[in-house]
Amino acid sequence: MTNSTGVGANIARARKLRSYTQDRLAREIGYSVSMVRKVERGLEPAAPAFLSASARVLRVSVDELTGAPYQDTIERNGGLDGLSELRAILAEGLHVRAIEPLALNELAAELDRVNLNYRNDKGKQALAKLPIVIRQLHGALYNATTDAERGAVYSLLSSAYVTAERIARRFGHLPLTTPTLDRLEVFAERADDPLYASQALMKRARVLMYHDSYDVGLSLVEQGLALVEGSDEKALAVRGYGHLAGAIVAARGRKPDVARAHIEEARSVAEHVEGESDAYGTLFGRANVGIHSVAVELESGxxxxxxxxxxxxxxxxxxxxxxxxxxxxxTARAYLLAGDPARSLAALGRARKVAPQQTRLHPMVRETLRGIAMLERRKSDTVSNFADWLGPNAVL
Structure with missing residues (x-):
């Protein structure tokens, strides 16, 4: 269904295939007809909640509407080593082909390096190494002789599958997130670190947003929060992460009061965290609360x-x-929606500077840039250059 014509055109195409009028689609997804028209014409970027609702009603997937993953762009930048192997591991389920492992402390250090790569916007490097680490961890599980050893390996496997889910989303492979979370839930139950069970619920809640399933997502966030015990940095980071997840799920589910309540809870937790915590890759702290607070206002309209x-x-x-x-x-999408394309483009430039790999592959970046181009009387060289950097046919 998708090509390079943009989300709006893909929604219009899917709508016509279902024989829906714009009025009917608006009623079914709970948005105004004016919003549907603007999105389809490319005058306004489709919000994530609009996308997930449209996908559900039109019986397609979100990635069919966004066109992700952007294979041409990915291949132009060297492809994704490790992706086919990760797919194989997920297909193998609980019967993963194990390989001879390193010592457990060496495996933990290798996994830390993978996670650090992901944290530093080097997801391609992380993906290239992760499948080997996962297979070695399954080898370590096979070799374990005590419950303590098995519990430690299950915790490392939980960490590995947390990262695998993040990488799948980063590169636009949403169908891989569900089997990844299925594996995470199995291993988290057996891990010697109980906080992975909490994270498994919270991470599934975030994935459920792509399926327009906000009530279930909020229920999972509450269940995950209820499992968090203690007040050390790790517990605080997971508790704070849970409230931030709840805030975004609620905002996209059009429950702004619930979203803002989660933000305030997260803000209270952050007062007890020094800087930004790297525990479990949550990156929880005051700055992340601020970032999510902005996102809540954006998603709440x-x-x-x-x-x-x-x-x-x-x-x-x-x-x-x-x-x-x-x-x-x-921030770029917010400026565009507020009618300031120049500042929107400047914010996209800041995103590109600080996190080029992520920015190049994010669907909202392409839609925001398309909206900027539509608002400009003539497409500027800056917009054209940014579009060329994103990849083939990023803006038409």
């Missing part, structure tokens, strides 16, 4: 506030590049 607060937010130099990049992507 207040782009002017999101643009103002997003541009004013001070991000520490130590914050993970993908997190900062996502913030500037949201």
């Amino acid at each position: 207040d782009p002017a506030t999101a643009a103002r607060e997003g541009s004013a937010l001070h991000l520490p130099k130590s914050i993970a590049p993908p997190r900062a990049g996502h913030h500037w992507q949201d």
